Amino acid sequence: MNFTILQTEGIQLEGKLAGSTVSVTYTSMLYEQPADNQCFLGLWQNSRIPFGLGSIVTKQISNNQRIGSASFPIHATNVSYIVGWGAGSEAGKSDPNYKSIGASLIFTPGTGSGGITPGVAYQCQIQPIDVSYDSVLVKFTTLPGNTPKSNENWIGLWLNDTLDFNGGYLQKWDVSSSSPEDTQGLEVTDQIKAGTIYTLAYATGNRKSDIVARCTFRTADY
Incomplete structure:
Protein backbone atom coordinates (compact mmCIF):
# COMPACT_ATOMS: atom_id res chain seq x y z
CA MET A 1 0.00 0.00 0.00
CA ASN A 2 1.42 3.38 -0.96
CA PHE A 3 1.64 6.08 1.66
CA THR A 4 2.81 9.66 2.09
CA ILE A 5 4.64 10.97 5.15
CA LEU A 6 2.95 14.19 6.27
CA GLN A 7 5.00 15.19 9.32
CA THR A 8 7.83 13.93 11.50
CA GLU A 9 8.75 15.26 14.93
CA GLY A 10 11.18 14.68 17.77
CA ILE A 11 12.46 16.49 20.83
CA GLN A 12 14.55 19.47 19.70
CA LEU A 13 17.56 20.63 21.74
CA GLU A 14 19.87 23.55 20.97
CA GLY A 15 22.57 25.13 23.09
CA LYS A 16 26.12 26.20 23.73
CA LEU A 17 28.89 25.92 26.29
CA ALA A 18 30.42 29.28 27.17
CA GLY A 19 32.85 29.70 30.04
CA SER A 20 31.58 27.63 32.95
CA THR A 21 27.95 27.42 31.81
CA VAL A 22 26.00 25.14 29.49
CA SER A 23 22.80 26.74 28.20
CA VAL A 24 20.06 24.73 26.51
CA THR A 25 16.83 25.57 24.71
CA TYR A 26 14.26 22.80 24.20
CA THR A 27 11.14 22.30 22.10
CA SER A 28 9.01 19.44 23.35
CA MET A 29 6.50 17.34 21.42
CA LEU A 30 3.32 18.90 20.05
CA TYR A 31 0.38 18.32 22.45
CA GLU A 32 2.76 17.33 25.28
CA GLN A 33 2.52 18.68 28.82
CA PRO A 34 6.19 18.46 29.89
CA ALA A 35 5.75 19.37 33.54
CA ASP A 36 2.69 17.17 34.05
CA ASN A 37 4.53 14.29 32.37
CA GLN A 38 7.58 14.86 34.64
CA CYS A 39 10.00 15.44 31.76
CA PHE A 40 13.50 16.52 32.77
CA LEU A 41 16.92 17.60 31.52
CA GLY A 42 20.09 15.96 32.81
CA LEU A 43 23.78 16.85 32.47
CA TRP A 44 26.55 14.23 32.29
CA GLN A 45 30.33 14.55 31.91
CA ASN A 46 30.44 12.14 29.01
CA SER A 47 30.41 11.95 25.21
CA ARG A 48 27.20 9.90 25.12
CA ILE A 49 24.26 9.22 27.42
CA PRO A 50 25.07 6.61 30.11
CA PHE A 51 21.57 5.14 30.14
CA GLY A 52 20.32 4.28 33.61
CA LEU A 53 22.95 6.32 35.48
CA GLY A 54 21.97 9.47 37.34
CA SER A 55 23.18 12.82 36.01
CA ILE A 56 25.49 15.37 37.62
CA VAL A 57 22.61 17.83 37.63
CA THR A 58 18.95 17.07 36.93
CA LYS A 59 16.39 19.79 36.23
CA GLN A 60 12.70 18.99 36.11
CA ILE A 61 10.68 20.85 33.48
CA SER A 62 8.61 23.22 35.60
CA ASN A 63 5.86 24.31 33.20
CA ASN A 64 3.78 22.99 30.33
CA GLN A 65 5.00 25.46 27.73
CA ARG A 66 6.31 23.68 24.67
CA ILE A 67 9.46 25.82 24.41
CA GLY A 68 11.78 26.56 27.33
CA SER A 69 15.39 26.80 28.46
CA ALA A 70 17.76 25.77 31.23
CA SER A 71 21.38 26.33 32.22
CA PHE A 72 23.92 24.10 33.96
CA PRO A 73 27.17 25.02 35.74
CA ILE A 74 30.28 23.00 34.82
CA HIS A 75 33.66 22.72 36.56
CA ALA A 76 36.01 21.44 33.85
CA THR A 77 36.24 22.91 30.35
CA ASN A 78 38.55 20.34 28.72
CA VAL A 79 36.15 17.38 28.82
CA SER A 80 32.97 16.50 26.93
CA TYR A 81 29.54 17.15 28.38
CA ILE A 82 26.15 15.91 27.25
CA VAL A 83 22.65 17.08 28.08
CA GLY A 84 19.74 14.67 27.69
CA TRP A 85 15.96 15.07 27.63
CA GLY A 86 14.24 12.50 29.81
CA ALA A 87 10.69 11.45 28.94
CA GLY A 88 9.59 11.16 32.57
CA SER A 89 9.80 9.44 35.89
CA GLU A 90 10.02 5.79 36.81
CA ALA A 91 6.58 4.22 36.53
CA GLY A 92 4.69 4.71 39.80
CA LYS A 93 7.51 6.80 41.28
CA SER A 94 8.70 10.40 41.27
CA ASP A 95 12.36 9.51 40.56
CA PRO A 96 13.61 10.47 37.06
CA ASN A 97 13.87 7.55 34.67
CA TYR A 98 17.43 7.88 33.40
CA LYS A 99 16.76 5.11 30.86
CA SER A 100 14.14 7.26 29.08
CA ILE A 101 16.46 9.79 27.38
CA GLY A 102 14.99 10.68 23.98
CA ALA A 103 17.23 13.53 22.76
CA SER A 104 20.72 14.76 23.53
CA LEU A 105 23.09 17.66 23.00
CA ILE A 106 26.85 16.97 23.02
CA PHE A 107 29.52 19.58 23.76
CA THR A 108 33.02 18.57 22.66
CA PRO A 109 36.06 20.67 23.65
CA GLY A 110 37.90 22.27 20.75
CA THR A 111 34.96 22.27 18.34
CA GLY A 112 33.98 25.92 18.76
CA SER A 113 35.58 29.33 18.49
CA GLY A 114 35.73 32.49 20.54
CA THR A 147 19.02 -0.75 24.46
CA PRO A 148 15.34 -0.40 23.57
CA LYS A 149 14.18 -3.82 24.75
CA SER A 150 15.69 -3.69 28.24
CA ASN A 151 14.78 0.01 28.62
CA GLU A 152 11.13 -0.84 27.90
CA ASN A 153 10.76 1.24 24.74
CA TRP A 154 7.50 0.88 22.83
CA ILE A 155 5.77 1.97 19.62
CA GLY A 156 2.16 3.12 19.30
CA LEU A 157 -0.22 3.67 16.39
CA TRP A 158 -2.96 6.30 16.45
CA LEU A 159 -5.76 7.17 14.06
CA ASN A 160 -5.50 10.71 12.60
CA ASP A 161 -2.75 13.23 13.31
CA THR A 162 -3.36 14.04 16.97
CA LEU A 163 -1.03 12.33 19.41
CA ASP A 164 -2.56 11.25 22.72
CA PHE A 165 -0.15 11.13 25.69
CA ASN A 166 -2.76 9.31 27.79
CA GLY A 167 -2.70 6.03 25.90
CA GLY A 168 -5.47 6.55 23.35
CA TYR A 169 -3.67 4.52 20.70
CA LEU A 170 -5.18 1.95 18.35
CA GLN A 171 -2.43 -0.51 19.27
CA LYS A 172 0.86 -0.66 21.16
CA TRP A 173 3.94 -2.87 20.64
CA ASP A 174 7.01 -3.39 22.83
CA VAL A 175 10.27 -2.85 20.96
CA SER A 176 11.93 -6.24 20.53
CA SER A 177 15.41 -5.09 19.49
CA SER A 178 18.42 -4.34 21.67
CA SER A 179 19.97 -2.17 18.96
CA PRO A 180 19.56 1.63 19.16
CA GLU A 181 18.68 1.70 15.45
CA ASP A 182 16.63 -1.02 13.80
CA THR A 183 13.43 -2.00 12.00
CA GLN A 184 10.40 -3.81 13.39
CA GLY A 185 7.29 -5.29 11.83
CA LEU A 186 4.05 -4.37 13.58
CA GLU A 187 1.13 -6.73 13.00
CA VAL A 188 -2.19 -4.90 13.40
CA THR A 189 -5.40 -6.34 14.81
CA ASP A 190 -7.60 -3.91 12.82
CA GLN A 191 -6.68 -3.61 9.16
CA ILE A 192 -4.95 -0.48 7.91
CA LYS A 193 -7.45 1.46 5.78
CA ALA A 194 -6.80 3.18 2.47
CA GLY A 195 -7.08 6.96 2.27
CA THR A 196 -6.60 7.34 6.01
CA ILE A 197 -4.25 9.34 8.25
CA TYR A 198 -2.32 7.52 10.97
CA THR A 199 0.36 8.52 13.47
CA LEU A 200 3.22 6.35 14.70
CA ALA A 201 5.03 7.29 17.90
CA TYR A 202 8.11 6.06 19.73
CA ALA A 203 8.39 6.04 23.53
CA THR A 204 11.61 5.61 25.53
CA GLY A 205 9.98 4.64 28.84
CA ASN A 206 7.20 2.29 29.89
CA ARG A 207 4.62 4.98 30.71
CA LYS A 208 1.89 6.06 28.28
CA SER A 209 3.30 9.60 28.22
CA ASP A 210 6.96 8.71 27.51
CA ILE A 211 6.72 9.63 23.80
CA VAL A 212 9.74 11.32 22.19
CA ALA A 213 9.15 10.97 18.43
CA ARG A 214 6.31 10.66 15.98
CA CYS A 215 5.52 10.35 12.28
CA THR A 216 2.13 11.11 10.69
CA PHE A 217 1.36 9.47 7.34
CA ARG A 218 -1.55 9.06 4.95
CA THR A 219 -2.29 5.84 3.12
CA ALA A 220 -3.15 6.12 -0.57
CA ASP A 221 -6.73 5.89 -1.83
CA TYR A 222 -7.85 2.74 -3.59
Missing part, protein backbone atom coordinates in the same frame (compact mmCIF):
# COMPACT_ATOMS: atom_id res chain seq x y z
CA GLY A 115 35.30 30.55 23.76
CA ILE A 116 31.92 29.13 22.67
CA THR A 117 31.33 25.43 22.02
CA PRO A 118 28.11 24.66 20.12
CA GLY A 119 26.05 21.64 21.03
CA VAL A 120 25.52 18.84 18.50
CA ALA A 121 21.97 17.51 18.70
CA TYR A 122 20.64 13.96 18.37
CA GLN A 123 17.00 12.90 18.60
CA CYS A 124 14.90 9.76 18.37
CA GLN A 125 13.04 9.22 15.10
CA ILE A 126 10.47 6.81 13.70
CA GLN A 127 8.86 6.36 10.30
CA PRO A 128 7.12 3.66 8.25
CA ILE A 129 9.06 2.06 5.42
CA ASP A 130 6.32 -0.33 4.27
CA VAL A 131 2.58 -0.36 4.91
CA SER A 132 0.12 -3.18 4.17
CA TYR A 133 -3.42 -3.94 5.31
CA ASP A 134 -2.22 -6.26 8.07
CA SER A 135 1.10 -4.76 9.16
CA VAL A 136 3.42 -1.77 9.23
CA LEU A 137 7.19 -2.06 8.92
CA VAL A 138 8.86 0.80 10.78
CA LYS A 139 12.39 2.08 11.10
CA PHE A 140 13.42 3.69 14.38
CA THR A 141 16.54 5.53 15.45
CA THR A 142 17.32 6.17 19.12
CA LEU A 143 20.41 7.53 20.86
CA PRO A 144 23.78 5.71 20.90
CA GLY A 145 23.99 3.43 23.93
CA ASN A 146 20.25 2.85 24.21
